[in-house]
Amino acid sequence: xxxxxxxAVIGLEVHVELNTITKLFCGCLAKFGSLPNSQxxxxxxxxxxxxxxxxxKAVEYALKVALALNCRITEFNKFYRSHYFYPDLxxxxxxxxxxxxxxxxxxxxxPVNEGINSDVKKVSDRTDKAKRIGIKEMHLEExxxxxxxxxxxxxxxxxxxxxxLLEIVSYPDINSPSEAYQYLVSLKQIIRYLGVSSCNMEKxxxxxxxxxxxxxxxxxxxxxxxxxxxxxxxRSVREALDFEIKRQIRILEEGGNLIPETRLWSEEDHRxxxxxxxxxxxxxxxxxxxxxxxxxxxxxxxxxxxxxxPELPQRRFQRFIEDLRLSPYxxxxxxxxxxxxxxxxxxxxxYSDTKNLxxxxxxxxxxxxxxxxxxLEGLNLEPxxxxxxxxxxxxxxxxxxxxxxxxxxxxxxxxxxxxxASEKDLIQIRDLGSLQKTVIEVLxxxxxxxxxxxxxxxxxxxxxxxxxMKKTKGxxxxxxxxxxxxxRLERR
Ligand SMILES: [Zn+2]
Numbered sequence: 001x002x003x004x005x006x007x008a009v010i011g012l013e014v015h016v017e018l019n020t021i022t023k024l025f026c027g028c029l030a031k032f033g034s035l036p037n038s039q040x041x042x043x044x045x046x047x048x049x050x051x052x053x054x055x056x057k058a059v060e061y062a063l064k065v066a067l068a069l070n071c072r073i074t075e076f077n078k079f080y081r082s083h084y085f086y087p088d089l090x091x092x093x094x095x096x097x098x099x100x101x102x103x104x105x106x107x108x109x110x111p112v113n114e115g116i117n118s119d120v121k122k123v124s125d126r127t128d129k130a131k132r133i134g135i136k137e138m139h140l141e142e143x144x145x146x147x148x149x150x151x152x153x154x155x156x157x158x159x160x161x162x163x164x165l166l167e168i169v170s171y172p173d174i175n176s177p178s179e180a181y182q183y184l185v186s187l188k189q190i191i192r193y194l195g196v197s198s199c200n201m202e203k204x205x206x207x208x209x210x211x212x213x214x215x216x217x218x219x220x221x222x223x224x225x226x227x228x229x230x231x232x233x234x235r236s237v238r239e240a241l242d243f244e245i246k247r248q249i250r251i252l253e254e255g256g257n258l259i260p261e262t263r264l265w266s267e268e269d270h271r272x273x274x275x276x277x278x279x280x281x282x283x284x285x286x287x288x289x290x291x292x293x294x295x296x297x298x299x300x301x302x303x304x305x306x307x308x309x310p311e312l313p314q315r316r317f318q319r320f321i322e323d324l325r326l327s328p329y330x331x332x333x334x335x336x337x338x339x340x341x342x343x344x345x346x347x348x349x350x351y352s353d354t355k356n357l358x359x360x361x362x363x364x365x366x367x368x369x370x371x372x373x374x375x376l377e378g379l380n381l382e383p384x385x386x387x388x389x390x391x392x393x394x395x396x397x398x399x400x401x402x403x404x405x406x407x408x409x410x411x412x413x414x415x416x417x418x419x420x421a422s423e424k425d426l427i428q429i430r431d432l433g434s435l436q437k438t439v440i441e442v443l444x445x446x447x448x449x450x451x452x453x454x455x456x457x458x459x460x461x462x463x464x465x466x467x468x469m470k471k472t473k474g475x476x477x478x479x480x481x482x483x484x485x486x487x488r489l490e491r492r
Pocket of ligand 1: 023026027028039040041042043044045162
């Protein structure tokens with residue numbers, strides 16, 4: 001088999017913890033990071049004789065995601081017991097869905113670049129081309145406890161046990177590690193727009209397993225399916241898939257055979273290792289949970305939740321390009337997070353230069369936010385103050401550089417930009433008389449450079465402007481200084 005005849009087929013299974021206040025079947029808090037085993041009760045500890053009660057909010061949150069992913073919604077839903085033994089699962093079964101699922105047959109459009117290698121590695125690669133990835137199903141289930149291994153001991157924290165978990169299973173429509181990465185980025189973006197989960201993978205709030213097989217491009221059936229686990233970031237999902245695809249192709253090219261198995265990604269040595277081989281399909285002996293009545297998703301609830309959906313990122317991205325005439329790059333940066341896009345649009349109500357506003361946000365503001373490690377949700381900046389700062393630059397009262405410094409102060413305080421500027425003595429000198437005086441001084445002190453300019457050395461002018469800026473402690477308007485200098489020099 002030749003490499004170019006082969007293609008990878010990838011399916012992703014994503015688990016996302018929903019950010020409801022309480023757990024899926026009990027009133028315990030679902031908060032992350034509390035003292036171990038401080039958020040537990042008989043229900044989520046799996047003690048015998050207690051009864052689970054479904055959290056309506058979790059159903060609504062799951063429904064939001066299902067609708068946003070264009071799924072067909074199942075009206076009559078049942079919970080099943082999926083049996084297996086593991087220390088983090090004291091009941092010896094997990095409550096999940098089986099056979100029919102809350103949402104089925106949906107899709108997610110992911111951005112791709114033109115060309116055969118549809119590779120989007122950075123936001124800046126983004127175009128408005130998309131590829132549709134099918135969503136096979138998504139359902140609600142309970143999370144399990146967490147094992148913590150410290151030296152020779154293992155501990156169990158049941159705080160996580162019973163937190164509502166959304167499992168989202170894609171069709172094997174993904175054909176490259178980059179597409180898998182982009183699928184995860186897009187999925188996370190949508191779920192964050194919906195406000196139902198932070199999707200933080202470092203904290204384990206979003207988890208992802210992958211299955212990958214290799215087939216001949218012309219073949220109708222899939223190759224041997226290999227499952228990948230233990231990836232702790234989107235980047236490791238991409239790297240693990242990349243490694244695994246190359247490994248499988250190499251074996252097939254050498255005439256070897258692949259066996260169905262589960263492999264673990266090792267972050268340290270950047271390779272996958274066999275964990276277990278699958279002799280036969282796993283049997284979880286699923287049967288309907290007799291303690292939980294079926295739950296109905298009425299068309300009324302469905303329409304109510306649909307009406308609450310925000311404008312989704314893909315649509316907003318397109319609208320920013322079409323209506324606001326932004327480039328795909330700018331639009332992608334601005335619509336990455338809902339809070340940022342909201343902020344941009346609120347500013348636009350008060351300021352009409354779209355492109356200038358966009359530049360201020362995508363460069364200066366985001367740089368300050370990232371440098372200070374701030375979150376957009378709790379951003380201490382009102383559109384009014386931000387616009388006022390931009391106007392000070394537009395009116396020539398502040399240099400771009402001073403404005404950037406002031407922006408930092410504004411993020412830390414409630415102060416007005418003009419107030420900060422006068423406190424720091426940053427208001428630009430635009431008084432022609434005083435600037436001309438300084439220019440004359442500088443020319444006298446730098447006779448040689450001045451004549452260099454007249455001999456045609458363009459660089460000499462920037463040096464002279466720099467000298468004026470130095471004398472005015474950076475408060476002169478460099479454009480004005482340049483003009484005055486040129487006029488003076490040409491008069492010689
Ligand atoms: Zn509980």
